[in-house]
Amino acid sequence: MNGIESVVSNAVSGRIKSAENSLSRMNSNDRFEAELQSAVTKNKVQTDPSKMDKTHKKLWDTCVEAESLFVGKMIKEMKKTVPKNEWLHGGQAEDIFEDMLYDEYSMNMAKNHDFGMAKLLYNEMSRRL
Numbered sequence: 001m002n003g004i005e006s007v008v009s010n011a012v013s014g015r016i017k018s019a020e021n022s023l024s025r026m027n028s029n030d031r032f033e034a035e036l037q038s039a040v041t042k043n044k045v046q047t048d049p050s051k052m053d054k055t056h057k058k059l060w061d062t063c064v065e066a067e068s069l070f071v072g073k074m075i076k077e078m079k080k081t082v083p084k085n086e087w088l089h090g091g092q093a094e095d096i097f098e099d100m101l102y103d104e105y106s107m108n109m110a111k112n113h114d115f116g117m118a119k120l121l122y123n124e125m126s127r128r129l
Contacts, residue, residue, distance in 0.1 A: 055129060056126060056129070059122060059125055059126060059129070063117075063118040063119075063121040063122045063125065064111055065107070066117070066118070066121055067110040067117040067118040067121070068109070068110035068111075069106070070117060071110055071115065072103055072105075072106030075102045076099075076102055079098070079102065
């Protein structure tokens with residue numbers, strides 16, 4: 001886990017330093033908007049599966065699945081904060097069903113909402129194809 005944490009930490013600190021450098025160079029709102037638009041168009045990712053070839057589509061789907069694992073872990077940790085009532089608790093069968101339900105929720109959330117992690121992974125991985 002240390003390796004993943006250091007990679008994420010380095011990526012975040014690099015992004016923060018880059019943003020700080022950009023902010024220090026800006027003189028006016030016009031220049032800021034121009035640089036922002038330039039960064040958006042440079043980092044734009046083609047995420048429409050119908051316009052991707054087979055390899056890129058498979059990579060995109062894998063990146064979305066990785067994002068769903070992260071979202072699923074977050075949902076399950078949030079669920080732990082809700083106290084269980086002994087009255088309506090369904091036992092082990094309910095726990096298994098809830099686990100599967102939250103996995104499905106996280107996959108749907110990753111596919112239908114833009115959290116950004118899948119795009120970041122796709123950007124990095126597609127450079128190496």
